[in-house]
Amino acid sequence: MKNIYLILLLFTGLLACNDDHDFIKADLPENAFRFKEIPGGAVMYYKLPDDPNIVGIRVRYKDARGEEMLRSGSSNCDSLMLIGFNEEMKDVAAKVSYHFQNNQESQSFDVRFSTADSGPVAFMKSLKCHSNWDGFALQFNNPVGTSGLAHVYYLGKDPKTQLPDTVFIKSFTLSPTEEEETLSFEFKQEIDTTTIIVKVEDFRGYMVKKQAFKGIKKLVKQQLHKEDFSFYCDNALEDEGCEIGVRYLFDGDTKGVKCFENGNYCSFAAGPDAAGEDAHPMYLDLKQNRVLSSIRLYNLLRNGSFMYWDAPGLLHNVLLNGFNENFIPCEVTIYGLPDQGNTPSGYSDIHQLDGWQKLGMFKQERESPLADRWCPNVYSSAFWTARYPTLASLEAASPEYLEIVVPAIGQNEGYRYIKMVINEVFDIASDEGWYQDDNYDNYVQFHELEIYSAK
Known part of the structure; x- marks a missing residue:
């Protein structure tokens, strides 16, 4: 029994010697550690001793869940993120040691840092x-x-x-x-x-x-009737030959049934410079202050009675032989202005008003794949066959629209004037189409516009 105790004492002594040997004595440089609070943790800026055998640094601490964390930094850097926290904390205890080439460490140095809310x-x-x-x-x-x-x-x-x-x-x-x-x-x-x-x-x-x-x-919201507002656009296209004009924006056809029946656009377009950095805004006069709910812009669904080859006027020369995929808005911002006690007589009057407040915006990436866009069933040069070849299939289809929702909170009595700016239109969706062109002049095309306000 005495021999067993002697062996245990000797083994314990050897372990203690090995533990002492595992750590290499290191001196701290001046301003060795500095901490900065960041959301969910801190950044530790560090300076390594002037020793070529030191290849990095290690920091041990407990995160917000009480779990042991080990973060390692290289001699090639001078900072390290300490992560794993939620609410802000003060004086989090940590131990820092230097890492040597032989995978040994220096003795540990006690430090404390604080964190900001994650x-x-x-x-x-x-x-x-x-x-x-x-x-x-x-x-x-x-x-x-x-x-x-x-x-x-x-x-x-x-x-x-x-x-x-x-x-x-x-x-x-x-x-x-x-x-x-x-x-x-x-x-x-x-x-x-x-x-x-x-x-x-x-x-x-x-x-x-x-x-x-x-x-x-x-x-609860309600749709405004076209008699409840006036629409102003100084570069709207009007063409009887292919039935393009402002009147088609508010005719209630949200999918393109009239287009199918007439074999023509029966839709709306504007330009040049209806989109982009120099876009001409479009305006709405709601005739009185109204608490605005949303504005919707609809897509003309790709139906089976559209005349590509012999289309006259603007349909052929402006709207890319009927392919309108890169004329459709992808980023739209709307602004509001309360009643100012006067009634504008035209576009120039409402355009001169100031004090506009941003109400909301809609945005998708310009290069989004066609299937991911709010309007996947446009007339695309890569998909020129009809998506809805019969009138029955078109009438059964769901309309496609982008919607800019304006939260009710903060509107007070609402707004009389609405300014709509089309910041960007989609790019051509595919390079596989047989006909390609760029919308250099920033034309815009959408099919229907609806306005919703408080009921």
């Missing part, structure tokens, strides 16, 4: 939920460096069982915002008042926070 936490702190048109709106303001994922739900009914349940609506990525941003959502079920639930997770996939907003009411 992106998901900052998002939730700024998050507001408001009743909105046919649903609700989320408002938030994310700082620089924000990342993560938000998941949105509401209390409704399970579509299969029709029993009360939490219904998923949408997920979206969190990113920095230049100013307060608003996202609008519509209920897919008949709901008057409900609870909205928002959950956020960090980029590591951990759920960070959850927040519920009770008593959110669906606001």
Whole structure:
């Protein structure tokens, strides 16, 4: 028994000697470590000792979940991100050691650092939920460096069982915002008042926070009749030969049935310079202040009675032999202005008004694949056969439109004047088409325009 104790003591002593040998004594340079708070963590700026055998640095600490973290930095860099935090924290304890070529480490140095709120936490702190048109709106303001994922739900009914349940609506990525941003959502079920639930997770996939907003009411909107407003566009195209003009914007045909029946456009186009940096704005006079809900621009669906080859006038010379894929708006911004006590007599009068407030915008990338666009069934040079070859198939089709939703919150009495600026149009969707051309003069084409306001 005595021999066993002696062996154990000797073995323990050897381990202690090995532990001492594993660490190499290192001296700290002046201003060796400096920390800066960032969302969800900190940046450690470091200076390595003047020793060619030191190849890096290691930092050990516990994250917000209590899990051990090891972060390594190279001698080729001078900073290292310390991640894994949610709410801001002060004086987080950490140990720093230098890493040598032989995979040994120096003794550890005790340091402390502080962190700022992570992106998901900052998002939730700024998050507001408001009743909105046919649903609700989320408002938030994310700082620089924000990342993560938000998941949105509401209390409704399970579509299969029709029993009360939490219904998923949408997920979206969190990113920095230049100013307060608003996202609008519509209920897919008949709901008057409900609870909205928002959950956020960090980029590591951990759920960070959850927040519920009770008593959110669906606001009802209505479409304005064409008698309720005036439309102004100083470069709208008017051509009787192919039936292009302003009057077709408000005739109620959202899909192109008249086009099918007449074998002509029966639609709207504008240009040159209807889009781009020098775009001529289009204006709406709603004749009185109205709380605006949304504006929709519709696509002329690719139907089977369109005359490509013998089309007269503007249809042939301006609209690319009937292929309009790169005339369709992909980025649109709308502005509002309350009643100023006078009635404009034309485009120049309303164009001179100032004090416009940005109300909302719609944007898709100019080079988006055709299938991903809001208007996949345009007249494209790569897909020139009819998508809806019969009148019955066209009438049964769902309309395609972009919609710019204006949140109800903050409108007060609303706006009388609306300015619509088309910042960009889509590019040609494919290089496989038999006919290609560029829209150098920034013409614009869309089929129908609808305005919705509070009921």
